[in-house]
Amino acid sequence: MPYLSGTPRNRLLVPWWGERAALALLGLLPAILYFWYGAHDALGPDPVNVFERWLGLWAVRFLLAGLLVTPLRALTGLNLIRYRRMLGLLAFCYVCLHVGVYVGLDQQGNIGVLVQDLTRRPFLMIGFAAFMLMVPLAITSTDGAMRRLGRRWGRLHRLVYGVALLVAVHFLMAFKTYNVTSVTYAGLLMAMVVWRCQAAWRRWRRRAA
Amino acid sequence: MADRSYPRPSSGEITPRSAWLSRRALLAGAAAGAATHLVSRAGAQTLSVRPGPFQAAERPTPLQDVTHYNNFYEFGLDKGDPAALSARFAARPWTLSVEGLVARPRVWDIDQLIAAMPLEERLYRMRCVEAWSMVIPWDGFPLASLLAQAEPLGSARYVAFESVVRPAQMPGQRNGLDSLAWPYVEGLRLDEAMHPLTLLAVGLYGEILPNQNGAPVRLVVPWKYGFKGIKSITRIRLVESRPPTTWNQMNAQEYGFFANVNPEVDHPRWSQASERIIGAGGFFGGGRKKTLMFNGYGEQVAGLYGGMDLRRNY
Numbered sequence: 001m002p003y004l005s006g007t008p009r010n011r012l013l014v015p016w017w018g019e020r021a022a023l024a025l026l027g028l029l030p031a032i033l034y035f036w037y038g039a040h041d042a043l044g045p046d047p048v049n050v051f052e053r054w055l056g057l058w059a060v061r062f063l064l065a066g067l068l069v070t071p072l073r074a075l076t077g078l079n080l081i082r083y084r085r086m087l088g089l090l091a092f093c094y095v096c097l098h099v100g101v102y103v104g105l106d107q108q109g110n111i112g113v114l115v116q117d118l119t120r121r122p123f124l125m126i127g128f129a130a131f132m133l134m135v136p137l138a139i140t141s142t143d144g145a146m147r148r149l150g151r152r153w154g155r156l157h158r159l160v161y162g163v164a165l166l167v168a169v170h171f172l173m174a175f176k177t178y179n180v181t182s183v184t185y186a187g188l189l190m191a192m193v194v195w196r197c198q199a200a201w202r203r204w205r206r207r208a209a
Numbered sequence: 210m211a212d213r214s215y216p217r218p219s220s221g222e223i224t225p226r227s228a229w230l231s232r233r234a235l236l237a238g239a240a241a242g243a244a245t246h247l248v249s250r251a252g253a254q255t256l257s258v259r260p261g262p263f264q265a266a267e268r269p270t271p272l273q274d275v276t277h278y279n280n281f282y283e284f285g286l287d288k289g290d291p292a293a294l295s296a297r298f299a300a301r302p303w304t305l306s307v308e309g310l311v312a313r314p315r316v317w318d319i320d321q322l323i324a325a326m327p328l329e330e331r332l333y334r335m336r337c338v339e340a341w342s343m344v345i346p347w348d349g350f351p352l353a354s355l356l357a358q359a360e361p362l363g364s365a366r367y368v369a370f371e372s373v374v375r376p377a378q379m380p381g382q383r384n385g386l387d388s389l390a391w392p393y394v395e396g397l398r399l400d401e402a403m404h405p406l407t408l409l410a411v412g413l414y415g416e417i418l419p420n421q422n423g424a425p426v427r428l429v430v431p432w433k434y435g436f437k438g439i440k441s442i443t444r445i446r447l448v449e450s451r452p453p454t455t456w457n458q459m460n461a462q463e464y465g466f467f468a469n470v471n472p473e474v475d476h477p478r479w480s481q482a483s484e485r486i487i488g489a490g491g492f493f494g495g496g497r498k499k500t501l502m503f504n505g506y507g508e509q510v511a512g513l514y515g516g517m518d519l520r521r522n523y
Contacts, residue, residue, distance in 0.1 A: 039491060
């Protein structure tokens with residue numbers, strides 16, 4: 001069974017892989033759409049910058065969506081956990097595209113600039129660290145990896161909270177001033193981390209008592 | 210001023226006004242849904258201008274991009290906000306006062322000022338601190354002409370500029386969170402202000418300045434990053450000591466007082482070695498070029514900064 005939750009498969013209208021494929025396609029739509037626009041000079045006067053930021057924003061959105069699954073279940077009883085790994089993979093996918101567009105289209109492969117970025121500019125070092133932390137999570141998102149890692153899988157995937165914090169800071173730094181967009185997304189990301197820390201603290205206290 | 214050389218472009222290098230006009234017509238016709246744009250520009254007032262010195266060799270950025278990709282935080286953070294949200298801004302009537310350490314302070318009515326000053330066309334490169342650039346045909350007059358009329362006193366060392374505060378007409382001034390401190394203020398050293406390249410623009414592409422570009426009068430200092438070009442100016446004050454400037458107050462590490470375009474001094478968050486060319490067309494327009502020292506105006510202005518450490522005075 002691919003599901004972590006106990007949703008009976010026979011209640012679904014489409015097979016599980018179909019559902020995931022549909023989510024993946026739907027999730028990639030914003031990237032596909034904007035790529036098409038950009039390739040046809042319909043993204044305005046500064047298309048590369050618009051696309052780069054768009055991809056970053058959607059990475060943040062999918063990361064946040066994945067992190068919302070557990071609190072949502074606790075608060076409303078709505079269980080979306082069977083979509084969580086796909087949300088995480090979509091976030092990773094957007095991060096790869098975001099970095100790819102920055103390196104390929106924006107800096108046009110200028111190695112000198114990229115080396116400086118990763119040695120001198122905290123804004124980009126933080127973003128890159130988040131990207132690197134996501135790699136092991138993406139690699140171990142298969143059913144096989146979950147099975148092989150057992151209990152260690154959950155522990156490894158707590159890295160996502162580190163990713164969330166780094167992404168929140170990178171996102172705040174991506175704007176010249178604090179603004180509604182940046183503060184809202186960064187605030188929500190940090191709230192997810194705080195919520196989880198609190199839950200862990202309560203569990204630990206109960207066990208200690 | 211004899212020590213400065215003025216590049217005189219041959220008349221063939223200057224884009225004739227008729228060519229701009231036909232380009233603009235082409236652009237308006239080609240862009241689907243540009244009808245509203247045509248209408249809004251139809252009321253624009255044509256200025257009487259003559260070609261000035263310092264013409265850039267580059268192709269001008271299309272009018273549509275010059276007027277729809279703007280940093281003007283008084284109207285909002287998004288580059289499209291100024292064009293979308295500035296229609297209600299009243300750029301007339303308007304007064305501009307020249308005051309402070311001058312023998313003859315004066316409050317100018319903007320239209321009297323425009324009538325009094327011979328207007329020149331100046332095709333300038335514009336380099337934004339965000340690492341993008343345009344080439345804009347401004348219409349205006351040297352700031353030096355205005356300052357000369359006011360007769361600066363010997364004690365004047367800097368020029369302080371102040372923009373307008375009108376939250377009712379400028380939605381960006383109503384939001385606390387994304388706010389800079391208003392009014393937007395800028396400053397130049399007196400010798401920078403008196404330099405013949407430094408322009409007060411009252412129009413672009415031969416027409417009266419659109420609201421989103423800083424109507425009715427804005428500063429253009431082509432060898433400095435764009436944020437030095439304060440828009441919708443209400444007050445010009447000659448002062449003795451270096452005046453505060455908005456972005457420098459916001460984040461002194463990232464934005465200096467001088468803000469001279471310098472490919473060797475990076476912004477803490479990005480490289481300034483090159484720039485994206487606005488309006489180059491799509492992802493694969495190849496729209497990036499190397500940034501030039503003083504935005505390519507080094508021959509004219511490098512002398513202003515002799516012996517200065519430009520890494521420290523960024």
